[in-house]
Amino acid sequence: TSPFAPRHLLSIADLTPAELTTLVRNAHKHKTAIKSGEIPQSLRGALTGKTVAMTFSKRSTRTRISTEGAVVTLGGHPMFLGKDDIQLGVNESLYDTAVVLSSMTSAIVARVGPHSDVADLAKHSSVPVINALSDLYHPLQIIADFLTIAEVNLSSSSSTLGLEGMKIAWVGDANNVLFDLAVGAAKLGVDIAVATPKGYEIPQQMREVISQAAATAPKAGKLFETNVPEEAIKNADILVTDTWVSMGQEEETAKRLAAFKGFQITSELAKRGGAKETWSFMHCLPRHPEEVSDEVFYGPRSVVFREAENRLWSAISALEAFVVNKGKIQ
Ligand code: CP
Ligand code: NVA
Structure with missing residues (x-):
């Protein structure tokens, strides 16, 4: 991998115990602050002008709503792409989709069938990919x-x-x-x-x-x-x-x-x-x-x-770590 390769979140296995702890603690911190009416300075406008692509090949209530809400909390634009919205899987390969999507967005949040689909997206994406559920893992x-x-x-x-x-x-x-x-x-x-x-x-x-x-x-x-x-x-x-x-x-x-x-x-x-x-x-x-x-x-x-409800706070914590802070979990 190149030194510029983005860091992805495909499974909890990608995290050290300390990083998992930090993601959970940050989710808690943000939950407490935001519920008391305070958006933390580090989050405010952190994704202004940025788009997060959400490619979902399966239904979702919580993952979709929490991710869209989290992107908006950070000031960004969530772009939901259901399986009937884009060419992926019907007219276009994962490779082509990964290259094109990542050239125009700041992150890809993907819900897939086989885990190899999200792993392939990550392999060819120039922006962080977050697994929104595959047949093997559900880190968020x-x-x-x-x-x-x-x-x-x-x-x-x-x-x-x-x-x-x-x-x-x-x-x-x-x-x-x-x-x-x-x-x-x-x-x-x-x-x-x-x-x-x-x-x-x-x-x-x-x-x-x-x-x-x-x-x-x-x-x-x-x-x-x-x-x-x-x-x-x-x-x-x-x-x-x-x-x-x-x-x-x-x-x-x-x-x-x-x-x-x-x-x-x-x-x-x-x-x-x-x-x-x-x-x-x-x-x-x-x-x-x-x-x-x-x-x-x-x-x-x-x-x-x-x-x-905690899916929202976790999504904020994960986007902060992987998209705003480029995989530095602190
Ligand atoms: N728990 C969960 O991922 O729910 P959705 O399928 O509604 O996103
Ligand atoms: N195991 C379930 C989880 C749904 C959130 C599924 O994959 O359908």
Whole structure:
């Protein structure tokens, strides 16, 4: 890579533990300031006159709204390009699109199917590329998730997130959101127990990514895998899940719904599994009733709507680091 190659955010794996911590802490700082009516000096007009291209080949509520909102907060122009708006994929190659888009914009935020698509865009782009979800990773979601977990107890006197020793239980499909969550957990010293049905476990390639992430951490969080939801839930502080049918897997719906039977998160399951007294529930959304009962999803332990809002603060933090500060995370 040339010394002028931009720095991209394709996965939480691209960040050191200290950088991930800083992104989350900055998101928290900006959230506090902006909610009290103060746009920090360093953000004000930081992207004035600049365009951020958003190429989305799949639907989105949170990622689109938070990214557009974040660009506007920084004074820039978000240019949303859905799959029917541009030539990409139909009339034009990824290479040509990457070169052309990056010659006229300051960053590309891309939601793709195969991860290789966003990796290829990054390879040929002269501006930073941020992954807005691929089949392997969802880094913007995970920054928001750690903000959601940490913000309750975040103290300005410490430089860590204070999450070491915590335990997350993921009950459901081993998917893109889980992979980046597990990478982040390893880096931040958070243990993660993953319960999937047989045949839906973490692929070996992703296990390796998670263990490489652990190797970057001063005190890595441990990964535990099982096919029994109760085993994952034991002593967990946080129960988390996601849809059993990710975008692009719609044809497998019937098969998946059958395979995941018994994996719905309910209060009864949490109790049977022995989650901590104080457990809370997270979900990246969109949510379907099969993976979590209404009573949990809308109940007092659920932090899902704060988690969704945190996507905005995380997007601001990520754009500041990767676009305004060109990959210098401070
Ligand atoms: N969590 C998330 O990425 O939601 P959207 O698909 O609505 O962007
Ligand atoms: N795993 C889901 C996440 C959506 C935000 C999907 O890829 O569809």
